[in-house]
Amino acid sequence: SQTIHQWPATLVQPVGSPLSLECTVEGTSNPNLYWYRQAAGRGLQLLFYSVGIGQISSEVPQNLSASRPQDRQFILSSKKLLLSDSGFYLCAWSETWNTEAFFGQGTRLTVV
Amino acid sequence: AQSVTQLDSHVSVSEGTPVLLRCNYSSSYSPSLFWYVQHPNKGLQLLLKYTSAATLVKGINGFEAEFKKSETSFHLTKPSAHMSDAAEYFCVVYVRDSNYQLIWGAGTKLIIKP
Numbered sequence: 001s002q003t004i005h006q007w008p009a010t011l012v013q014p015v016g017s018p019l020s021l022e023c024t025v026e027g028t029s030n031p032n033l034y035w036y037r038q039a040a041g042r043g044l045q046l047l048f049y050s051v052g053i054g055q056i057s058s059e060v061p062q063n064l065s066a067s068r069p070q071d072r073q074f075i076l077s078s079k080k081l082l083l084s085d086s087g088f089y090l091c092a093w094s095e096t097w098n099t100e101a102f103f104g105q106g107t108r109l110t111v112v
Numbered sequence: 113a114q115s116v117t118q119l120d121s122h123v124s125v126s127e128g129t130p131v132l133l134r135c136n137y138s139s140s141y142s143p144s145l146f147w148y149v150q151h152p153n154k155g156l157q158l159l160l161k162y163t164s165a166a167t168l169v170k171g172i173n174g175f176e177a178e179f180k181k182s183e184t185s186f187h188l189t190k191p192s193a194h195m196s197d198a199a200e201y202f203c204v205v206y207v208r209d210s211n212y213q214l215i216w217g218a219g220t221k222l223i224i225k226p
Contacts, residue, residue, distance in 0.1 A: 006155075043202060043216040044156075090155060100146060101214065103155035 002027035006091045006104030013111055019064075019078040021107050023091030026072065031093040033074040034101065035066055038088040050074060086111045114139045116205050118217035126225045131175075131190040133220045135203030138184065145186045146204040146214075147177055156202070162186065173197070198224045 006023045013019060025031050032051055036044040046059045048066035056066050063082050067075045074091060088108050092101040119134040137143060147159040160171025167179040173196075177188045186203060203217040 043218040045216075046214070088153075092156075100158045100161055101156075103157070105155040106153070108153065 002093075002102065004091065004093055004102055004104045006107060008107060009105060010108045011110070013081050013109065015083055015111055016080045019076070019081050019085070019109070021076040021089055021091075021109075023074045023076075023104055024072055025074075025093045028072070028093070028095070030071060031095065033068060034092040034094075035064075035074065035076045036090040036092065038090060038106075044090065048076070081111045083111050085109065114143075114205060114215050116203050116215050116217040118201075118203050118220045120220050121218065122221045122223060124223040124225060125193050127195055128192050131188070131193045131197065131222065133188040133201050133203075133222065135186045135188065135217060136184055137186065137203075137205045137215075139205060144206040145177075145179060146206070147171065147175070147186075147188050148202045148204060149199050150202065150219075151199045159188070159201070193222075193224050195224050195226065198222055 003026045034049045035047045037047055038044050047064060048056055048058055050056050050068045053068055053071055056068060063085060064076060064078050086109055088106050090106045091104040094101040115138045117136045123133060125131055142164055145162040148156040149159050150156045159175050160169045160177055162169045162179045170176045175188055175190050177186050179186050188201060200219045200221050202219050205215045
């Protein structure tokens with residue numbers, strides 16, 4: 001069966017520090033991968049999606065970047081965090097565009 | 113443009129009473145529709161999905177939703193609420209022409225009163 005792992009669960013980082021959130025998927029190959037951010041009281045905002053190794057599409061301009069160094073690994077990064085980067089980040093995968101997405105447990109990022 | 117509107121930001125019901133979470137969508141094409149649930153500080157779990165088969169869709173935990181094209185609605189219901197249903201619920205639409213995005217509603221927080 002397929003599983004998705006996302007870590008860390010919580011993270012407190014100072015303004016200006018770098019960020020690296022990692023997500024891995026097991027039990028499937030060539031999945032579509034997504035990074036979402038969820039601000040308090042709001043729905044999910046798609047940040048990045050990837051259809052294959054090295055293929056990243058960004059949905060909104062921001063202080064973040066994403067990379068897919070391996071088929072089932074998706075990394076969310078920042079060189080210098082801003083206060084506004086605080087939020088709940090979710091990694092997800094799906095087989096195709098119109099099938100259900102499976103989510104990781106999320107990372108609560110607080111930038112102080 | 114495609115959009116999803118969840119009509120209530122909060123819904124409060126007593127345990128054992130029916131649940132209704134409302135969702136309306138806007139789409140020029142036949143959509144695929146999903147409901148997800150998110151418990152506090154947890155990831156999201158799919159409750160049910162509609163992909164142009166039966167208009168009444170049954171999901172997990174006793175939830176179901178009915179796709180009504182004439183009303184552009186996909187409301188989520190449950191006959192009898194349980195304390196464990198307290199969570200946030202998201203209505204999501206996928207449309208082919210939306211640049212492959214899932215369009216997410218803002219969410220409805222379901223509160224269960226004992």
